[in-house]
Amino acid sequence: MIRFASLQSRMTALYLAAFGLVMLLVAVSMQWAIASSAEDKVRSELESSSKVIDRIWSMRTQELQSVAGPLALDFGFREAVASDDTATIRSALGNIASRIDLPNAFIVKYDGSVVGMRPEQDSSYNEELWDRLDSGWHSGALRIGDTTYQAVAAEIRAPGLIGWLVLGRKLDAGEMRDISRLSAIPVSVSVVRRTEAGRWVYDRDGRPVADRNLAALLARLEEIGAASGQTSQRMGGTMVLARALGESDGVATTAMMLDFSIDDALAEYDGLRLAVLLSGLLGLLVMAFASASLARRIVRPIVALEKAAQALERGEARSLPVLSSDEIGKLTGSFNAMAEEIVTRETRIRHMAYHDGLTDLPNRARLREEIDHRLAALEGGGSEPFALLFLDLDNFKITNDTLGHRVGDQLLKLVARRLVELDDRTFVARTGGDEFCLIVAGQDVRLRAAQIAAMAIEQVNEPASVEGHFLRAAVSIGSSEAPEDSTSAEDLIKHADLALHAAKAAGRGRYRRFTADLDTNAHKRRSIEVDLHNAVKNGEFELYFQPLFNLAKNRFSAFEALIRWNHPKKGLVSPVDFIPVAEDTGLIVPIGEWVLKEACRQAATWPEDIRVAVNFSTVQFAQSGLVNMVFQTLATSGLAPDRLEIEITESLFLENTGSVREVLHGLKNVGVRIALDDFGTGFSSLSYLRKFPFDKIKIDRSFIIELLQEDEAGAVVKAITDLAAALHMETTAEGVEEPEQVEALRAFGCTTLQGYLFSKPIPASEAAKLVNGEAAAELRA
Numbered sequence: 028m029i030r031f032a033s034l035q036s037r038m039t040a041l042y043l044a045a046f047g048l049v050m051l052l053v054a055v056s057m058q059w060a061i062a063s064s065a066e067d068k069v070r071s072e073l074e075s076s077s078k079v080i081d082r083i084w085s086m087r088t089q090e091l092q093s094v095a096g097p098l099a100l101d102f103g104f105r106e107a108v109a110s111d112d113t114a115t116i117r118s119a120l121g122n123i124a125s126r127i128d129l130p131n132a133f134i135v136k137y138d139g140s141v142v143g144m145r146p147e148q149d150s151s152y153n154e155e156l157w158d159r160l161d162s163g164w165h166s167g168a169l170r171i172g173d174t175t176y177q178a179v180a181a182e183i184r185a186p187g188l189i190g191w192l193v194l195g196r197k198l199d200a201g202e203m204r205d206i207s208r209l210s211a212i213p214v215s216v217s218v219v220r221r222t223e224a225g226r227w228v229y230d231r232d233g234r235p236v237a238d239r240n241l242a243a244l245l246a247r248l249e250e251i252g253a254a255s256g257q258t259s260q261r262m263g264g265t266m267v268l269a270r271a272l273g274e275s276d277g278v279a280t281t282a283m284m285l286d287f288s289i290d291d292a293l294a295e296y297d298g299l300r301l302a303v304l305l306s307g308l309l310g311l312l313v314m315a316f317a318s319a320s321l322a323r324r325i326v327r328p329i330v331a332l333e334k335a336a337q338a339l340e341r342g343e344a345r346s347l348p349v350l351s352s353d354e355i356g357k358l359t360g361s362f363n364a365m366a367e368e369i370v371t372r373e374t375r376i377r378h379m380a381y382h383d384g385l386t387d388l389p390n391r392a393r394l395r396e397e398i399d400h401r402l403a404a405l406e407g408g409g410s411e412p413f414a415l416l417f418l419d420l421d422n423f424k425i426t427n428d429t430l431g432h433r434v435g436d437q438l439l440k441l442v443a444r445r446l447v448e449l450d451d452r453t454f455v456a457r458t459g460g461d462e463f464c465l466i467v468a469g470q471d472v473r474l475r476a477a478q479i480a481a482m483a484i485e486q487v488n489e490p491a492s493v494e495g496h497f498l499r500a501a502v503s504i505g506s507s508e509a510p511e512d513s514t515s516a517e518d519l520i521k522h523a524d525l526a527l528h529a530a531k532a533a534g535r536g537r538y539r540r541f542t543a544d545l546d547t548n549a550h551k552r553r554s555i556e557v558d559l560h561n562a563v564k565n566g567e568f569e570l571y572f573q574p575l576f577n578l579a580k581n582r583f584s585a586f587e588a589l590i591r592w593n594h595p596k597k598g599l600v601s602p603v604d605f606i607p608v609a610e611d612t613g614l615i616v617p618i619g620e621w622v623l624k625e626a627c628r629q630a631a632t633w634p635e636d637i638r639v640a641v642n643f644s645t646v647q648f649a650q651s652g653l654v655n656m657v658f659q660t661l662a663t664s665g666l667a668p669d670r671l672e673i674e675i676t677e678s679l680f681l682e683n684t685g686s687v688r689e690v691l692h693g694l695k696n697v698g699v700r701i702a703l704d705d706f707g708t709g710f711s712s713l714s715y716l717r718k719f720p721f722d723k724i725k726i727d728r729s730f731i732i733e734l735l736q737e738d739e740a741g742a743v744v745k746a747i748t749d750l751a752a753a754l755h756m757e758t759t760a761e762g763v764e765e766p767e768q769v770e771a772l773r774a775f776g777c778t779t780l781q782g783y784l785f786s787k788p789i790p791a792s793e794a795a796k797l798v799n800g801e802a803a804a805e806l807r808a
Contacts (some may be wrong), residue, residue: 091179100180136190168273168281386443389456413468414476421501423461480538488657571788585638588626627664640672654693728762
């Protein structure tokens, strides 16, 4: 199948094909009409020639009859025939033949004998000839010997019938030529005859008529009878007409065939056919030109539409002039409207893709583009050094959780406006949640970045009324510089993020610039994270226990379980190093579950009056099923619920206090004791002690260390112990290292003491000895 590269060529080819088909149909129709006309004309001409030949045949027959009749009536001739006067007969026949140039003349006596012009023509009897004469035959084609004649017969009576006079003219090739010359068209004339066997043969040489079509034509001549005279038929490129010349019993026995070439007749139409061909070719050329012009005119606006669509695909807006009101014009108008809508939508989508939906600031993707652009310009020497400042709102989650997301969103919009107003040259983006980013450029970029950071901290911290709430936001900022810190976008972002985390760790509401040690610490933290996964899988953790001394009972009454990590290469790793990483990665959940199970298992082997305390992380409290996990652990270990003490810190209450209260009450329902650890150092609130079911308050070691040096520290400790007693709670003092501290705490009414004065954290095996009184002396500090 032919494929076209363009619509224009396809349309041109279609028009040409249609015109060519029409011209072909016209040519075929004309050829058929010419052929039909030529065939009809040839048949008509042959019929006309047949009539002329028939007329000539009749005239010659009359000529022969005009001679034969008078001679047959001549008295002397009849006497000669009656008396068998052969000499007289021959003389009379010879005179007649010479007078009209007859090749043959003879008489047939009634007895069947024949007397001719010459003695060799005589014969005793010709039965076939006698039968035909006796049946009344008087003219037509007559076969005498090996020759066919146009002959006539006249009866000889004296007075009765005594014979017949027969005159004949040969129907040979010369006669046929003479006859054909008399036709208006150049016909070919031949004579055929029917043999006794019923087959037709050529009279000239006796060859059988082998052509089936000719044989069928002669057979049809036999069927229609000699009286009807003639029939015609087309045979290939020739028209043939057969005319009966002689008959026997009404059936043609001799026939003349006239044939004329139809191709010769068609030759006169060659000029017309050539004219039609030339006209068709000329018309095809004209049509090709017209088709190409029309197709070009139709396709031109379509091509323009295609180019405009390609430009639109590349993001280029292009409008086409509407030059007509037809379908193409309407299509062009529709395309212009569609293109305008697409450009508008693409612009909107691109804006949405590169801008934050809430604040309309550039988003993280746009920030990355800007960083890459500035780094490329910096590398080419066409840009100033710049600093990347990462900002994170402090305690924004509390605002969202307590006042709702609507207030939180409005606060984010307010912060975004304040950051944009800091400096016209600063690029401001929101990278997600409560995080923003600033790009500050300049020759003295470090100083400028510090100034912008200070302005940001100050401006963001300005109080504002949001949705009827008086709010004061705070922000921590970390920065990295290009090209000093890195010329890689990934590294700049990572370094600024590390500096931000360092600022938060330093107390929030601070600015911290990236330094190399932050990267070192980050790598160390990453290494710890990787090793922690292996530690959980390989069981590298071990529990140590630090005893709690009961002042009233004057003995150890409980142990705090403390985790230790036996690293295969680094040895013991401090919890200070790996617990924060475990909390950030979520590994604290499986680690904390292991600690609880192991602590309960160990405590179940101790005396029933000895409790065990286990620290729980805020991350663990965020997991569903915590109460059920504790219950299952107690049931599996066989430890009584009141012998387990769960320690939590005040930071837990910065999360959802409703869910925390629900979990704590669930644990209390199980029978587990709850202790508030490090009381007095965080966001201490008396409402916590009233709302939550605490059994114990653990006083932070910072107060115990200063107990003997500062009166204020003693006053705080005294206040805490009095408050706990009023709320029916126990108190534990952490970090006791001196005997004098013991006496002071005893005087304040403290319940239990914990510190190196009594024992450092010891392995589980040593703890078992201690509760059994086997190693008390050795373990005292």
